[in-house]
Amino acid sequence: MRHPCRGYCLIVNNYEFDASTKMSARSGTASDLAVLRESFRRLQFQLVIVENVRCGQLLSLCSQLAAQDHSQADCFAAVLMSHGEPDQIYGTDGLLRVDEILARFRGDVCPGLAGKPKLFFLQACRGSKFDAGVEVPDSGAPSDEADAAAIEQQQRRLLPSEADFLVAWRNAVHGSWFVQSLCRSLDEWGYGGRLDLQRLLTRVCWRVANLYESNARDPLLCRKKQVPCIVSMLTKEVYFVP
Template identity: 40%
Template sequence: MSEIEALDNGEKEQRPNGGGDEGDAWGSSDSSAAMRRYARMPVDRNAMYYNMNHKYRGMAIIFNHEHFDIHSLKSRTGTNVDSDNLAKVLKNLGFRITVLNNLKCEDINSYIRQTADMDHSENDCLVIAVLTHGEMGMLYAKDTHYKPDNLWYYFTADKCPSLAGKPKLFFIQACQGDKLDGGVTLTNRTETDGSSSASYRIPIHADFLIVFSTVPGFYSWRNTTRGSWFMQALCEELRYSGYERDILTLLTFVAQKVALDFESNTPDMPCMHQQKQVPCITSMMTRLLLFSKK
């Protein structure tokens, strides 16, 4: 069935390990937890790979922010290079691209909700990218800040059943603070010398992949001519390995490229000079994701 149905909890659940499971939380659980929800199964329970053979690859939405109404935020010169490159590589992978420039927070929320309300039954997956300024726990729209989880809140399996069990990818190019990563030099020298089809259940937050350009608390670098380090590396890997490598392997090499191939060049500002960066990957994926050719 394609729509969620809520059933009472009168049906007893079989627990393979015996006994009862408890949550490590104080107080009673949300009453909604007693409701059993159902959505269409996109792939067999024990499948190794996500089903990427739907009619369409899916939507890719890019929220690109260059200019801001907030006086303390400078224009993000170079972000349009990121946006154009990402749109191009995702289009080559079969995505239907939407680029939205300099939206206000209310407009972002509205577009997210509209997208979640759509029928994605014929789509493989969803990609949302945000290119903006940020700080610890916050991203910036044109007019104000918002929490990153606003981006994926409406796409959980209970709220967007047509994407249940399908990959939902979020790429966020933004600072997460103002700390700098000076890096460590590694050397070889020592100190002395110098498949079942039965029904199954998934957590509502399963199948999300959230990738920040940098780790919490740290600066994220952008070249005003070539674009951000993270987007340069991501686009290059998607362009050359998008069909060959599963997404987590691909992102490992994105992290490698950012970590090893880039270093800030600001000799006139010694405290910012020769700094490093590494992306931060949070995965709730339950299968391997490989972009098979359409």
């Protein structure tokens, strides 16, 4: 990525919700916002940070950002932190389909980002099932090749206007392991272009899956595991070179 500027990074932090949603407040999210601000600023993104936005406000903001001049930008990034359901994320007033957000940045809608990476990181619980994990032999460092065939097959089914997206979901049980691991990995391996983004995210998955488990008073919530879900339609490697 060799354009004059890195591009915009939208950070959405929803932690208070209308009573009608029956969603609890998300405590502790300020620390996630702090590390995200530091990591993405270090990568030279132009930050746009909003908190506690309604569904309509979020879609309007995405449309406004998509309408900006991205011709001199390397890419676009967004981090969305909220409650969620499968393929949906909460505004403060209710659920919003993630594909409605992604659609604002498709290549046929936002020509300035056509052929450029559009990176979405979502920290939002995607359901109510818990993962107790299984015991496996220690295999050391994570493999970078595990899902290459599946990713390639999925790319062939997608329309060209949907190319160059990467969406990283957090499938959470408890805590903010994904954001903390993501920012640490961006600082260690992203800054200076040490690793391309997909290899970096494989290490994030390994870190979250192997180094964290829940510690709760409720036995049903204790010692549970999680692993981020990475969906990539990128057509090239992404390095955050200075």
